[in-house]
Amino acid sequence: MSGSLYAIGIGPGDPELLTLKAVKRIKESAVLCVPKGREEGTSLALSIVEKAVSLKGKEIIEAHFPMKKTRASSANDVGARHALPLLDAKWNETAERITKRIQEGQNVAFLTLGDPTIYSTFFYLYEKLLKQQPAMNIEIIPGVSSINASASRARISLVLGDEKIAVLPANYLGNLKAALETFDTIVLMKVNKVLNDIVRLLTEMGLVERAVCISRAGMDDEKIIHDIREIKEEELNYFSLIIVRK
Amino acid sequence: MSGSLYAIGIGPGDPELLTLKAVKRIKESAVLCVPKGREEGTSLALSIVEKAVSLKGKEIIEAHFPMKKTRASSANDVGARHALPLLDAKWNETAERITKRIQEGQNVAFLTLGDPTIYSTFFYLYEKLLKQQPAMNIEIIPGVSSINASASRARISLVLGDEKIAVLPANYLGNLKAALETFDTIVLMKVNKVLNDIVRLLTEMGLVERAVCISRAGMDDEKIIHDIREIKEEELNYFSLIIVRK
Numbered sequence A, B: 001m002s003g004s005l006y007a008i009g010i011g012p013g014d015p016e017l018l019t020l021k022a023v024k025r026i027k028e029s030a031v032l033c034v035p036k037g038r039e040e041g042t043s044l045a046l047s048i049v050e051k052a053v054s055l056k057g058k059e060i061i062e063a064h065f066p067m068k069k070t071r072a073s074s075a076n077d078v079g080a081r082h083a084l085p086l087l088d089a090k091w092n093e094t095a096e097r098i099t100k101r102i103q104e105g106q107n108v109a110f111l112t113l114g115d116p117t118i119y120s121t122f123f124y125l126y127e128k129l130l131k132q133q134p135a136m137n138i139e140i141i142p143g144v145s146s147i148n149a150s151a152s153r154a155r156i157s158l159v160l161g162d163e164k165i166a167v168l169p170a171n172y173l174g175n176l177k178a179a180l181e182t183f184d185t186i187v188l189m190k191v192n193k194v195l196n197d198i199v200r201l202l203t204e205m206g207l208v209e210r211a212v213c214i215s216r217a218g219m220d221d222e223k224i225i226h227d228i229r230e231i232k233e234e235e236l237n238y239f240s241l242i243i244v245r246k
Helices: A020-027 A041-049 A075-083 A085-103 A122-132 A146-154 A173-182 A195-204 B020-027 B041-049 B075-083 B085-103 B122-132 B146-154 B173-182 B195-204
Strands: A004-009 A031-036 A059-064 A108-112 A137-141 A165-169 A185-189 A211-215 A223-225 A240-245 B004-009 B031-036 B059-064 B108-112 B137-141 B165-169 B185-189 B211-215 B223-225 B240-245
Touching (some): A004 A020, A004 A122, A020 A108, A020 B020, A031 A085, A041 A108, A059 A085, A085 A122, A108 A122, A122 A137, A137 B146, A146 A211, A146 A240, A165 A173, A173 A185, B004 B020, B004 B122, B020 B137, B031 B041, B031 B085, B041 B108, B059 B085, B085 B108, B085 B122, B108 B122, B122 B137, B146 B240, B173 B185, B173 B195
Parallel strands (some): A004 A108, A031 A059, A165 A185, B004 B108, B004 B137, B031 B059, B031 B108
Antiparallel strands (some): A165 B165, A185 A240, A211 A223, A211 A240, B185 B240, B211 B223, B211 B240
16 A cells, blocks of 8 residues: 655644644654755754644655755756756655655655745655656645735735735846736745845835835744835845735 | 634635634634625635534624625725725624624634635725724734645646746736736636636637636535636636636
């Protein structure tokens, strides 16, 4: 009897934002796989989950994924990425370890912060797994994304009625101006590297007072900053986003 | 001692996608408030929740909100909406009932399908409540949105790496073409009324095969339709969305 692979969104950081299904599937899994490479990724995911579920006796597979290379990970560049033999070998190695455990009859839970369909490495792995084991039993379990959690913490409705929302990494400043003109709400991800440019553009467009920055929503050191002109660069990190609500 | 108001995202329909916090707060609330007016809204929200939490002995407040009038609910039209005395009276009536219970020391849980920040009536109520009771203790608890759940069920990554996503109600066909050109992924909400136009536009743009339709993700009668040209109008309802992944 083969086991199953569960790709589990564990939510934004507050252990109480795990779903009932996430807790159940983690309990049913002898093996947990956590992506390593993202800032604090591995230890953070495990430290969130272990506040809700005992991890005693579970095997941990740390998957070393090239999370930092976001520039090379758009759809068009998948070929380029796969051409890099070292990265490709890392992916295959993780996929093989997971496949082995599943063939032995164990369930494997791949833990991902937030939701598996929003900026999660799971889908890179998924592609590899499907190639190695097309018949593998895989269940993707959605979670509370950091976008929704940040809006809740800042008490902002992202969309109401017939409104439109765009989510984009903040390094697309060209797209940002057009998006700000077209959409009712814009969520900027990964703002920590380009904050000054964002503040300048929003000020030019008269929208800087419509922006709020949320860092580490739902975590112990959460910050909500209502005047983004006052942000100090060191307050921000990988888990910071800005919501602009027109 | 005053009670608290909890605005709770109960997820897309599968009771196991309630968060631990949602279950805890519902247990702590003597009063549940559910919006009525959306197709199947009230009975659906309660029927999902009661599979995870006993509702025995809880008071149910049905809030009659003007959900169908989505055209009039954009930010610019809030004034127009508020000018309608009948609707305004309905909102105030619900806000007053909630305020009364909270002043009596009870907790009230406002249940919303999906996530409270994504197309939820909660934020209309929130505005009224803040006016009546600026010091009310309000906690907004994010949930798994139907967008994330639909992508998980269809096994589609919404965004990876540096990709951009737009979410828009399907009746904006003008915006749709521009969005399809700019964004990596587009989620079209409320597609049941304008399906033929969407199929025509996506076919013209050579994108119809990149689209998948998910109806009632995670519910017992969920449907995932990979060729949207084959959809029969009667298969769709308010809870249907289309994901276009370029």
